[in-house]
Every structure is written in C-alpha cells, then in structure tokens.
Amino acid sequence: xxxxxxxxxxDSLAFERDDKLLFANINLAMSSGEIVQVEGPxxxxxxTLLRIISTALSPTSGELRWHGQPxxxxxxxxxxxxxxxxxxxxxxxxxxxxxxxxxxxxxNTNDSQLGNREVLASIGLxxxxxxxCYTLSAGQQRRAALARLLITKAPLWVLDEPFTAxxxxxxxxxxxxLMGHVARGGMVVLSTHQDLGIDAVRRIxxxxxxxxx
Numbered sequence: 001x002x003x004x005x006x007x008x009x010x011d012s013l014a015f016e017r018d019d020k021l022l023f024a025n026i027n028l029a030m031s032s033g034e035i036v037q038v039e040g041p042x043x044x045x046x047x048t049l050l051r052i053i054s055t056a057l058s059p060t061s062g063e064l065r066w067h068g069q070p071x072x073x074x075x076x077x078x079x080x081x082x083x084x085x086x087x088x089x090x091x092x093x094x095x096x097x098x099x100x101x102x103x104x105x106x107x108n109t110n111d112s113q114l115g116n117r118e119v120l121a122s123i124g125l126x127x128x129x130x131x132x133c134y135t136l137s138a139g140q141q142r143r144a145a146l147a148r149l150l151i152t153k154a155p156l157w158v159l160d161e162p163f164t165a166x167x168x169x170x171x172x173x174x175x176x177x178l179m180g181h182v183a184r185g186g187m188v189v190l191s192t193h194q195d196l197g198i199d200a201v202r203r204i205x206x207x208x209x210x211x212x213x
Contacts, residue, residue: 083156
C-alpha cells in the first residue's frame with residue numbers, strides 16, 4: 001500500500017513569548033482521515049499552537065504547509081479550508097443562536113442544504129433558537145458554537161477545548177461528529193482534557209519548557 005498523501009504539516013515550529021521559549025521543534029504531518037490531540041500541562045502552549053495553526057499568530061520560526069506549499073504563499077486557500085473554534089464560543093451575545101448561525105453562514109463556506117433550525121435542533125437547542133445567547137447556559141452556548149461543525153465544508157477542523165461545559169450526551173454527540181468528519185476524509189487538530197472515546201487518535205505532547213533540562 002502506498003503511503004497517504006500529506007495534506008497539512010508543521011515544520012520545526014517554535015514560539016517565543018516575552019523573550020522566553022514556549023515550545024520548539026514541533027513537527028506534524030497529517031493526511032485525510034486523521035485526528036491529532038495536542039496535550040500537555042497548563043501553560044505549555046496548547047492554545048498558542050492552535051492559534052498559530054489558525055494563522056491568528058505567527059511562529060517565531062518554522063512554518064505551516066498546505067499541500068506542500070508554505071501557508072504564507074497560499075493563505076487564502078488555506079483559510080478557505082480551515083474551521084477554527086477557540087476556547088471561547090465566539091458568539092454575538094445579543095443575537096440568538098439562529099441569528100449567529102445565519103451570520104456565520106454568510107461569512108463562511110458552508111453546506112446550506114441544512115436549515116438553521118434543523119441544525120440547532122440536532123445539536124440540542126430545540127426551543128432556544130430565538131433567545132439571546134446571553135441568556136443561555138455555558139453548555140448551551142458551546143452547543144450553539146459547535147452547530148457550525150454541522151454545516152462547514154472545511155476539511156481541517158482546529159478545535160481548542162471543544163468539550164468544555166457540555167454534558168455527557170453532548171460529549172458523545174461531538175465525538176460522533178468528529179468521527180463522521182474524518183470518516184469522510186476530514187482532519188481534526190484539537191486540545192482537550194477529555195478522555196476521548198475515539199480510536200486511533202495521534203498525540204502531540206508539549207512539555208513545560210521551564211521543566212526541560
């Protein structure tokens with residue numbers, strides 16, 4: 001069997017903050033159908049690494065590659081193929097879940113075959129479609145943010161602590177979404193303290209650099 005084609009890679013990434021090295025020599029090569037979990041103690045740079053992958057931050061050295069090309073040379077194409085969900089839900093609090101989803105659809109590449117209310121009902125927000133997001137619980141707000149996973153066409157999902165605040169049923173539902181995505185050839189990079197009920201998850205461990213001798 002021939003090796004799978006590398007679609008996304010990190011080459012010798014390093015990042016410094018306040019003249020201190022947060023992490024260095026981070027390498028990764030991903031093909032279709034893979035999930036990679038970034039793990040490590042608090043303060044090791046998990047969120048920073050995911051933000052670099054999202055292009056919200058630039059590495060101190062090293063580079064990201066998309067289909068072999070440096071992302072700096074194909075940034076628009078790369079971002080069109082990326083879905084990033086940060087630790088915060090990224091919702092306009094004065095808008096309802098349906099209004100937030102409508103706004104997101106207009107700003108991003110998405111699968112418009114599913115209606116907003118159908119998406120929200122399937123994610124567990126039936127009856128909450130029209131209420132302002134500031135009235136929702138933390139778990140409901142997280143579900144409203146995760147609803148975008150049901151309609152995005154992006155093959156690369158980058159998720160920072162996506163299981164935060166959701167209940168056991170929500171955890172199982174999100175795991176099903178992740179497995180369905182990679183079964184269709186997608187890729188996922190995520191950070192989580194959750195013990196995933198998913199087989200064949202690859203892991204990148206980031207040490208606290210202060211503890212590295």
